[in-house]
Amino acid sequence: MGIAMCWFRKDLRLVDNPAWANACNEGHVIPVFVIEPSIVNVASIRKRELFYSHLLALREQIADLGGDLLIIEGPAQKTLPKLVREYGVESLHFNDDASPSSRARDEQVISLTGLRAIRYWGNxxxxxxxxxxxxxxxxxxxxxxxxxxxxxxxxxxSKPEEIVFADIGDDPSITFSVNLSSAITPGxxxxxxxxxxxxxxxxxxxxxxxxxxxxxxxxxxxxxxxxxxxxxxxxxxxxxxxxxxxxxxxxxxxxxxxxxxxxxSPEIIDSPANPIYKNIKWRNAKDDYAAWKEGQTGYPIVDAGMRELHETGFMHNRVRMIAGSFLVKHLLIDWRLGERHFRHLLLDGDLSQNVGNWQWVAGTGFDAAPYFRIFNPVRQSMKFDKDGEYIRKWVPELSGLKNREIHAPWTVDRISLDRGGVYLGENYPFPLVDHDIARERCLATYKAARDIGC
The missing domain is CATH 1.25.40.80 (Serine Threonine Protein Phosphatase 5, Tetratricopeptide repeat)
Structure with missing residues (x-):
């Protein structure tokens, strides 16, 4: 039997993993994961910790089967050809990725190793x-x-018929530890x-x-x-x-x-899927962008979502739509800035999903929400967080307000604000922009782009 290498990537599992199953079925298998600094280092600390914990869980699973998961650090274009030569690997198995940069890297790896490479879409x-x-x-x-x-x-x-690990001698894997919350079971x-x-x-x-x-x-x-x-x-x-x-x-x-x-259509990472919107004149105000990222927009439902994101690496999907729409259509900040910020912090920040969702909310994507659909954050808040439970959790400075007051504190009378311990402009900001003004500004901006056309 020859030696087959299974290159794990975003498929940190053994069950229903066609790359793993077919590598096992083809010969003596070498499982490997390449930690690429250019990819890992752009993720948030919390996301990196979760990734490492999943990776260690996979290593333990493979160890329970009597094998070793090689964990190598460095560009795959350099590390994999070296391993292939050292161990006499004859075939390379991996699950494919829609990311253009990943696919370009994969082509380089295949060319440099000269191996027969078998790709799967196991994800x-x-x-x-x-x-x-x-x-x-x-x-x-x-x-x-x-x-x-x-x-x-x-x-x-896909299931392995038999698992026989190749003899790799001394394990050259790097060592590392993680500091993941015990509340999360990895792998x-x-x-x-x-x-x-x-x-x-x-x-x-x-x-x-x-x-x-x-x-x-x-x-x-x-x-x-x-x-x-x-x-x-x-x-x-x-x-x-x-x-x-x-x-x-x-x-x-x-x-x-x-x-x-x-x-x-890999160009949609950086360009509107609908080219009629390529001439949108974004404001891209730095102070507004910073306030949005920090959860200081003055709109409680938006701020709650952004604070949840920074604290946990997660944001509820409904709130993602509200916060995303607010950035793009209320503040007229380029959706690409929001997409990159979300992808950096979200534990589930996947390129194709994130780009698709942001283009949808911006109205620039395939089958997107129409450009004139502009979420009213106050109405959304009253509809989906009627009693303000979500807002109180993430914007505790507003917790003293009544349910009917918490969605738009700038409309509340001074006596009620004082009673609730809310001091606008001091412990909670005034809104960055009035909804009606923002709506008209957005419609005019998008209409101007549409008038210019492609």
Whole structure:
């Protein structure tokens, strides 16, 4: 038997991992992970810690099988060719990635190693190219994509028939430790626990998922990002005949769609998918951008979300839409700045998902919200955080206000503010901008861009 290398990336699991299964089935296997500083160092400290904990969990899983996960640091273009030569590797197996920079790196690795490389799409349910228009292109609208997506047969799981590890002698892996909260169980074990917990409450998912003070979501987004669980594993447990099951299945389809779109149109990372918006005159006011990042906009629901993000690396999806819309349409700050900030801090900050979501909220993307759809943050707050529970958790300086007051403290009379311990301009800011003024400014700016055209 020859020697096959499984190059782990954003697929830190052994179950339903076609790269791992096929590498095992092809020969004596060498599992390897390359820590690339150019990628790891741009993530937040919290995200790096979570990544390292998942990586150590994978190493323990492989050790339990009698093998070693090689963990090497440095550019993959330099480290992998060296390992290939040293161990006499004959084939390279890895799960593909829609990121243009990752794909360029992969091509370099394949060229430099001269190996037979086998790529898989183990982190998606349906592979790119499986769902196309009659003209052979990726659907630019989600609904027709989803109608085909849901009808396709789900690919079967890949399982190793036998696992025989190659003899690598002294393990050259680097050593490191992590300081992750004990409340988070890392790796596939933790991911499956989170899936089990979600399945216990999924019946209410569709009706409760938009309320940020309610624990109704899956908490699986970062597991999907790091690949500690596969989307097919999740899908296996979902009942599409139930409304909540179908609602979550749609989220998995959106995830596939955004990856397919990025692969087909990599330019959307830095350019509006709809070129009619390429001439938007962004204000990009530095002070406004800083206030948004720090959760000091004067709009409590926006500030709560931004503070949650900085404190936990997570933000409820409904609040992501509100905070994103506020940055782009109230402050007229380029969506690309928001996208990069979110991707840096979010534990689930995935390129294709993040770009797709930000282009959606900016109105510049494929099948995006129309440009004239501008969330009123106060109305959104009153609808989805009626009693102010979420705001009180993350903006405690407003906790003394009554439920009806907390959504727009600048409209509250001075006596009530004093009673609640709120001093606008001192312990909580005045709003950066009036909603009606911001709305008219946004509409005029977008209309001007549309008038210029492509």
């Amino acid at each position: 998606l349910i349906h592979v790119p190219g499986a769902i196309l228009t009659k003209g052979g292109s990726v659907h630019k609208v989600f609904t027709p994509f989803y109608k085909k997506w849901i009808e396709l047969e789900i690919p079967s799981y 596939s074990l933790g991911a499956n626990q989170r899936l089990d917990e979600f399945l216990q409450k999924i019946a209410d998912y569709k009706v409760r998922r938009d309320f940020p003070s309610v624990d109704a979501t899956s908490h699986l987004s970062s597991d999907l990002h790091f690949g500690t669980i596969s989307p097919r594993t999740i899908l296996e447990f979902l009942d599409g005949s139930l409304e909540s099951g179908e609602a979550f299945i749609r989220q998995l389809a959106w995830r596939d769609w955004y990856a397919h779109l990025l692969l087909a």
